[in-house]
Amino acid sequence: MEKLHFEYQNSTPVKKFAHVGVVASGDLEILVYPADGEKTTLDITTGSDGFEKVWQNVLDRFFARYPLNGKFIVHDFGATPGVVNLRLTQAMEALKDEK
Amino acid sequence: MKNSFVELNGRQRAFALVDENSGRELVGPEYDMISPHLEPQKIVPESDDGVILVKGTLNGKNVVVISIEGKFQGGGIGEVSGAKIVAALEEALDDNKNGKTIYPIIILDTGGVRLQEANYGLLSISEIQNSVIALKKYVPVIGLVPGRVGSFGGMSITSAVLSYLITTKKARVALNGPEVIEQEAGVREFDSSDKDLIWNTLGTRQRVKTGIADELVEDDVETIKNAISEAIDQKKDAHRTDKADFYLTLLDKIDFSKPLTTEEYRKIFNETKAEKHEIPSAVSSDTPGDKSRGRLWFEKLTGIKNAKSEYPTVLAAEVDGKEYIAIVPDKNNRFPRVRNGEVGLQEGFVISKIVNKIVEEDKDKEVKRPIILIVDVPSQAYGYKEELIGIHIGLASSAAAYAKARQAGHPVIDFIPGDAVSGGFLAHGLQSNRMIALADKSITIQAMSKASAARITQRTIAELEEATKHVPAMAYDIFNYEKLGALYKLVHDVSSWDANDDAVKEVHELIDEAIASTKDQPTDLRFRYETPIAIESGRKATIKMREMVDDQWEK
Numbered sequence: 001m002e003k004l005h006f007e008y009q010n011s012t013p014v015k016k017f018a019h020v021g022v023v024a025s026g027d028l029e030i031l032v033y034p035a036d037g038e039k040t041t042l043d044i045t046t047g048s049d050g051f052e053k054v055w056q057n058v059l060d061r062f063f064a065r066y067p068l069n070g071k072f073i074v075h076d077f078g079a080t081p082g083v084v085n086l087r088l089t090q091a092m093e094a095l096k097d098e099k
Numbered sequence: 100m101k102n103s104f105v106e107l108n109g110r111q112r113a114f115a116l117v118d119e120n121s122g123r124e125l126v127g128p129e130y131d132m133i134s135p136h137l138e139p140q141k142i143v144p145e146s147d148d149g150v151i152l153v154k155g156t157l158n159g160k161n162v163v164v165i166s167i168e169g170k171f172q173g174g175g176i177g178e179v180s181g182a183k184i185v186a187a188l189e190e191a192l193d194d195n196k197n198g199k200t201i202y203p204i205i206i207l208d209t210g211g212v213r214l215q216e217a218n219y220g221l222l223s224i225s226e227i228q229n230s231v232i233a234l235k236k237y238v239p240v241i242g243l244v245p246g247r248v249g250s251f252g253g254m255s256i257t258s259a260v261l262s263y264l265i266t267t268k269k270a271r272v273a274l275n276g277p278e279v280i281e282q283e284a285g286v287r288e289f290d291s292s293d294k295d296l297i298w299n300t301l302g303t304r305q306r307v308k309t310g311i312a313d314e315l316v317e318d319d320v321e322t323i324k325n326a327i328s329e330a331i332d333q334k335k336d337a338h339r340t341d342k343a344d345f346y347l348t349l350l351d352k353i354d355f356s357k358p359l360t361t362e363e364y365r366k367i368f369n370e371t372k373a374e375k376h377e378i379p380s381a382v383s384s385d386t387p388g389d390k391s392r393g394r395l396w397f398e399k400l401t402g403i404k405n406a407k408s409e410y411p412t413v414l415a416a417e418v419d420g421k422e423y424i425a426i427v428p429d430k431n432n433r434f435p436r437v438r439n440g441e442v443g444l445q446e447g448f449v450i451s452k453i454v455n456k457i458v459e460e461d462k463d464k465e466v467k468r469p470i471i472l473i474v475d476v477p478s479q480a481y482g483y484k485e486e487l488i489g490i491h492i493g494l495a496s497s498a499a500a501y502a503k504a505r506q507a508g509h510p511v512i513d514f515i516p517g518d519a520v521s522g523g524f525l526a527h528g529l530q531s532n533r534m535i536a537l538a539d540k541s542i543t544i545q546a547m548s549k550a551s552a553a554r555i556t557q558r559t560i561a562e563l564e565e566a567t568k569h570v571p572a573m574a575y576d577i578f579n580y581e582k583l584g585a586l587y588k589l590v591h592d593v594s595s596w597d598a599n600d601d602a603v604k605e606v607h608e609l610i611d612e613a614i615a616s617t618k619d620q621p622t623d624l625r626f627r628y629e630t631p632i633a634i635e636s637g638r639k640a641t642i643k644m645r646e647m648v649d650d651q652w653e654k
Contacts, residue, residue: 001141019128022108023145024170031128031146047143073131075143 002049008040008063014070018094021087028076030091040069046076062088102320105245105269109168110151115320116164117155125152125651134179136216139569145171148179152187158328161201167209169248175213181223182641186648188230195237202331207244211252214556217546218572224253225529229624231260232502241330246270259495263335264312265326266303273301274491282551283481299361300487309368311489313337340499343448345373355434378452380416381408389428392517392595393475397425399598413449425473436480442523443480447493454500467509469614474528475517494526501530510617516595518543533587533613539595542577584633
């Protein structure tokens with residue numbers, strides 16, 4: 001298990017809480033809250049060690065398209081980059097949902 | 100087109116069962132109430148710790164759905180997830196007591212105790228069972244076992260105390276999983292690679308035919324909702340833990356030295372008619388029984404020399420107004436899997452009869468007879484026939500009997516001079532309101548042997564031992580167990596194998612003190628949360644979760 005921390009300067013504020021995914025084998029859960037300060041923060045707990053660079057790439061690409069400014073907590077149980085990207089996109093969709 | 104329920108995750112399942120837009124989740128993922136015990140073992144936690152609570156309505160009736168996420172750590176019950184379930188059940192109990200009807204629905208998709216939090220899992224599961232038994236006086240408590248995990252371990256015992264069990268064909272129900280039986284009893288007892296054998300024995304298609312589950316439904320959301328709704332409306336109750344005479348009759352007919360197929364068992368099951376069994380008290384004899392710490396202390400505390408009984412593994416007798424009960428080894432027992440003192444099929448049913456009789460006899464008495472459990476149980480019995488017949492029903496029967504006795508006002512006191520392991524401890528020990536243990540290194544107190552726990556959690560024994568250093572609940576000794584806060588007393592100057600006169604006198608006095616301490620006190624298990632050790636550290640996460648559920652319940 002490894003803990004990773006990333007920060008971004010993003011422009012689109014997250015206004016509510018959203019949650020997607022399950023900490024199942026090959027999957028992850030993402031918790032998104034409104035940002036604490038100006039920065040977007042990601043705190044990732046992952047069961048697969050040594051993939052910091054891969055996370056960086058997936059996140060860079062995602063935030064370049066969708067600059068969400070929020071606080072992210074991620075619990076990852078060995079999700080592939082494709083699954084990570086899918087869950088991030090789902091989280092974004094959940095944030096858009098009007099309820 | 101059918102809408103699969105099984106394919107949904109735990110949260111979707113909980114919301115799928117309630118009327119549209121009526122569901123409200125309690126202590127949801129936004130609170131990020133993770134287990135504090137996983138990260139120290141390098142295991143990734145989940146924000147809801149694998150249990151989802153949703154309050155809402157089902158066909159207009161108030162319900163609380165408790166959904167166990169089978170995909171997170173196999174649906175194992177740890178401290179936080181366990182406390183979440185118990186807290187919800189207790190809130191529902193309070194509401195029902197106050198005339199506000201609410202029906203609990205439990206979705207079981209669980210391997211039982213979360214082995215990474217072993218002793219917390221056992222404590223929590225016994226507390227869940229206590230709450231379910233208390234609730235059943237008011238409302239049916241409906242269980243749903245959709246699959247894919249099914250319901251195993253201590254939670255299969257819980258499944259047996261529920262009022263009514265609905266399943267799909269994608270689920271299995273059993274106490275010991277095939278891999279554990281193979282590990283503990285050998286591949287000839289149960290071949291865990293034989294999938295047909297497993298499904299034919301433990302699969303719900305067999306289980307509904309043999310009284311272990313009640314209804315098999317299609318894997319479809321609407322069908323499942325209707326089945327639950329009907330069970331609630333008709334107050335369906337299988338009374339699964341009130342069938343001791345039936346099972347004792349059935350066991351009389353089975354030769355445990357011979358093979359037994361699933362078809363043969365179904366035939367015996369269908370042909371069996373309950374015959375009344377009397378359980379005489381243990382008496383003294385000329386021949387010493389097989390040695391164990393349990394037998395030693397039973398004989399010393401009761402004064403019965405070379406105690407023997409009709410059911411040789413269960414010693415029970417009333418002395419000075421107190422009922423003492425012990426489970427002991429019997430190396431020639433006709434059930435091979437209980438010869439070392441394990442709790443098997445017969446033990447659970449016999450104990451339930453003894454305890455239920457005491458409760459019945461004292462029903463109108465103001466002062467209820469204390470029941471003293473002498474705990475020395477190396478485990479539950481691991482065997483193919485045990486699973487085929489449903490050993491978890493036996494264990495649930497004694498657990499339910501002890502819980503009902505305690506709830507009726509009987510002091511139920513554990514004296515632990517020996518091992519207290521797993522399903523054996525759930526059946527004989529964990530429903531007590533006070534636990535007295537000896538501070539003796541020979542005592543093992545755990546959910547599973549190291550070999551099996553390592554196999555199931557896919558770790559080496561060395562890794563497992565490393566984990567026990569960081570998480571007291573993972574340890575196997577009574578000294579770490581004390582740190583959880585559940586003990587009433589740890590006795591430092593008495594050892595397990597030395598029951599000398601002074602020691603016996605001291606233990607008698609401690610038992611009497613423990614009995615006195617239950618006077619005018621709650622008859623549930625909350626004592627465990629209220630000891631100084633529990634408050635300070637042992638049950639901190641439990642207490643926090645209970646407060647949060649209480650805050651968010653909305654009375």
